[in-house]
Amino acid sequence: MSIIVLGTVAMDTVKTPYGRRRHMLGGSAVHFAMSARLFTKVNLVAIVGEDFPPRHINFLRKKGINLTSLIIGKGKTFKWEGEYRGDLSSALTLTTELGVLSTFKPAVSEEQKKIKNIFLANVDPDIQRHLLKHMPSPHLVGLDSMNYWINSKRKSLLRLLKEKVDIYVANEQEAKSLSGESNLIKAARCLRALGPAMVLIKKGEHGVVFFSDKFIFSLPAYPTENVIDPTGAGDTFAGAFMGYLSKVKKINEAGLKKAIIYGTIAASFNVESFGLNQTSRLTLADLENRLSKFRKCILL
Amino acid sequence: MSIIVLGTVAMDTVKTPYGRRRHMLGGSAVHFAMSARLFTKVNLVAIVGEDFPPRHINFLRKKGINLTSLIIGKGKTFKWEGEYRGDLSSALTLTTELGVLSTFKPAVSEEQKKIKNIFLANVDPDIQRHLLKHMPSPHLVGLDSMNYWINSKRKSLLRLLKEKVDIYVANEQEAKSLSGESNLIKAARCLRALGPAMVLIKKGEHGVVFFSDKFIFSLPAYPTENVIDPTGAGDTFAGAFMGYLSKVKKINEAGLKKAIIYGTIAASFNVESFGLNQTSRLTLADLENRLSKFRKCILL
Numbered sequence: 360m361s362i363i364v365l366g367t368v369a370m371d372t373v374k375t376p377y378g379r380r381r382h383m384l385g386g387s388a389v390h391f392a393m394s395a396r397l398f399t400k401v402n403l404v405a406i407v408g409e410d411f412p413p414r415h416i417n418f419l420r421k422k423g424i425n426l427t428s429l430i431i432g433k434g435k436t437f438k439w440e441g442e443y444r445g446d447l448s449s450a451l452t453l454t455t456e457l458g459v460l461s462t463f464k465p466a467v468s469e470e471q472k473k474i475k476n477i478f479l480a481n482v483d484p485d486i487q488r489h490l491l492k493h494m495p496s497p498h499l500v501g502l503d504s505m506n507y508w509i510n511s512k513r514k515s516l517l518r519l520l521k522e523k524v525d526i527y528v529a530n531e532q533e534a535k536s537l538s539g540e541s542n543l544i545k546a547a548r549c550l551r552a553l554g555p556a557m558v559l560i561k562k563g564e565h566g567v568v569f570f571s572d573k574f575i576f577s578l579p580a581y582p583t584e585n586v587i588d589p590t591g592a593g594d595t596f597a598g599a600f601m602g603y604l605s606k607v608k609k610i611n612e613a614g615l616k617k618a619i620i621y622g623t624i625a626a627s628f629n630v631e632s633f634g635l636n637q638t639s640r641l642t643l644a645d646l647e648n649r650l651s652k653f654r655k656c657i658l659l
Numbered sequence: 660m661s662i663i664v665l666g667t668v669a670m671d672t673v674k675t676p677y678g679r680r681r682h683m684l685g686g687s688a689v690h691f692a693m694s695a696r697l698f699t700k701v702n703l704v705a706i707v708g709e710d711f712p713p714r715h716i717n718f719l720r721k722k723g724i725n726l727t728s729l730i731i732g733k734g735k736t737f738k739w740e741g742e743y744r745g746d747l748s749s750a751l752t753l754t755t756e757l758g759v760l761s762t763f764k765p766a767v768s769e770e771q772k773k774i775k776n777i778f779l780a781n782v783d784p785d786i787q788r789h790l791l792k793h794m795p796s797p798h799l800v801g802l803d804s805m806n807y808w809i810n811s812k813r814k815s816l817l818r819l820l821k822e823k824v825d826i827y828v829a830n831e832q833e834a835k836s837l838s839g840e841s842n843l844i845k846a847a848r849c850l851r852a853l854g855p856a857m858v859l860i861k862k863g864e865h866g867v868v869f870f871s872d873k874f875i876f877s878l879p880a881y882p883t884e885n886v887i888d889p890t891g892a893g894d895t896f897a898g899a900f901m902g903y904l905s906k907v908k909k910i911n912e913a914g915l916k917k918a919i920i921y922g923t924i925a926a927s928f929n930v931e932s933f934g935l936n937q938t939s940r941l942t943l944a945d946l947e948n949r950l951s952k953f954r955k956c957i958l959l
Contacts, residue, residue, distance in 0.1 A: 445841050446835075446841035446842060535746075541745050541746035542746060542884050542886060543864070543882075544882050544883070544884035545884050548884075562865065564843070565862065565865035565866070566865070566866075566877075566879060568879070568882065574955060574956070575882050575955075575956045576956055576957075577866075577879035577880075577882055577956050577957055578879065578957075579866060579868070579877035579878065579879055580877075582843075582844050582868065582875050582877055583844070584842050584844035584845050584848075586842060655874060655875075656874070656875045656876055656877050657876075657877055657878075657957070658958065
């Protein structure tokens with residue numbers, strides 16, 4: 360089954376100890392799509408400005424992404440500029456230009472309304488709720504957010520979590536911030552009490568922990584020493600995770616664990632080069648190859 | 660086969676969000692012994708002062724620890740006072756009184772010189788080297804240190820690592836500090852080039868990563884929400900890890916992974932109460948019980 364991803368399409372300028380890249384194609388929905396496409400048909404719901412290079416449109420189309428609901432709005436494309444230092448574990452945001460994102464009202468085609476799998480990638484919770492209102496019969500809804508919205512649009516985010524989110528995907532800081540708990544297990548329990556049956560906490564180089572009423576699953580990251588640019592790693596994780604889940608018949612423990620492993624592997628490719636350099640070339644065979652190496656690092 | 664642990668026997672005063680405890684029995688060698696005893700006969704090589712309460716001696720003896728080489732020196736017992744805040748991920752040292760530790764020259768009996776398994780727990784590298792000189796035929800040598808010695812006795816520590824250490828056990832900060840690398844995989848490679856064939860990096864709530872020439876093994880921590888006092892968790896880990904290894908016939912990949920899992924489980928008990936409250940009561944059955952729960956959290 361196909362999937363809808365709502366989120367940002369951005370032009371990213373990134374500086375790391377390994378160099379600087381200007382106006383790369385990026386954004387939460389794009390990074391998500393780049394790994395989700397390995398498993399399922401991806402429908403992108405986003406907005407770009409009039410300055411968005413046509414070559415990016417062609418690139419996304421060539422990657423098999425459905426762009427029916429990619430709006431070209433009046434104004435400029437969302438731009439983010441950030442820098443990573445030291446061990447590249449966290450980004451320092453230098454500038455953010457919202458551009459057309461500030462007027463974004465997502466819309467989907469009648470055909471797309473039938474889609475059952477939805478991922479609400481990082482964007483204003485009001486926009487996330489707006490999309491969800493227009494989806495008559497979602498089967499699996501995943502949500503990502505960020506500290507900025509947790510602080511500035513807390514009520515809207517809480518309403519969204521309560522109404523209809525199956526899986527809340529958060530990083531460690533976001534989980535602690537929204538729950539007010541410093542212990543991750545307590546934080547996850549608190550977040551699940553807010554609505555989502557499942558909570559997945561991303562810890563960057565330390566891996567992920569998944570929580571449901573049935574089980575906890577803790578998985579280290581793939582051990583890579585080539586961390587060049589971690590931008591979009593969380594979205595890449597979510598893309599492979601949700602992409603895999605959207606094609607399984609029944610979501611059970613084994614399927615969720617498999618989805619988390621695929622997410623982990625996809626994210627490890629993302630961090631090893633700038634922007635989409637690696638994930639845009641990735642095949643399912645690449646994922647499987649690295650997965651078999653990863654198994655040796657995590658199993659007895 | 661039995662094991663020798665060289666390290667500190669301390670009186671710890673610890674404050675955490677859950678309370679304060681004064682002059683608890685602690686120290687690297689004691690925490691190590693408390694979990695290693697579940698697997699093997701532990702010989703403690705350490706020094707205490709004249710103020711050391713006889714009840715602590717009795718307690719250690721009752722736990723089956725061989726105290727032949729526990730010296731009672733002229734002066735006061737080593738005392739450490741620390742505080743944990745927030746998520747209890749790192750200790751703030753308030754005071755350190757070395758006492759008799761500053762004059763410590765470890766000595767072992769003729770009988771103990773035959774012991775093949777040695778763990779050099781955190782103590783001055785000069786003292787660690789002094790002990791090792793008197794051990795004629797070590798089979799497996801593990802070493803722990805801390806940032807204080809990495810900075811103040813770097814040369815002595817490097818000589819020790821080069822001469823005869825099989826397994827270097829470090830926490831994340833120590834590994835980064837000694838290697839000068841911020842990426843843990845690069846750090847581990849650098850540390851192995853300094854001498855030890857195996858490097859084990861402890862990441863607290865994020866688990867551990869083990870490195871040898873044959874494999875990398877990454878294991879999350881046991882997910883516990885009852886973190887009361889993490890003092891000695893690393894030594895408790897090392898005790899179960901080395902204790903298990905000292906009783907296997909041949910050290911291979913499966914044995915090392917099993918040892919790491921036992922270390923992880925033992926450490927999870929340590930953090931759940933002050934001082935030795937839980938680890939002193941621990942049985943191998945307790946470890947096995949929790950291990951079977953842990954398996955569900957880490958395996959497919």
